[in-house]
Amino acid sequence: MRKTLLSPQLLELLRLWWREGKRRGVMLPHGWLFPGRSLTDPISSRQLHRAFQEAAQNGGIHKRVSPHTLRQGIATHLLEDGVDVRVIQVLLGHGKLETTALYAKVSTRTIHAVAGPSTG
Structure with a gap:
């Protein structure tokens, strides 16, 4: 889950x-x-993946995407908005900070926004 x-x-x-x-x-x-094929079973990961692919196609998204892409995007946006990585870890339910760090792909914009050390 x-x-x-x-x-x-x-x-x-x-x-x-x-x-x-x-x-x-x-x-x-x-x-x-x-529900999945049976009302007593949850949707399977395969069914979810198919629905996601269909929604992406209907939305004109041609990149390779998956439900996992959403979690990664959420983590990246939160990090770019200045949310502490440990908070993101808790929100995503990760036990290890290293797992969250895999999601936290930093954009080029964020890297360029970091000021270097002053030479005062």
């Missing part, structure tokens, strides 16, 4: 999805938000 961050807007959309699914009878009372 992976953890990720949700925007308030996405959280509200997911709540609407859940309520509508329950209203239509496709969500079991103690079922999954994204």
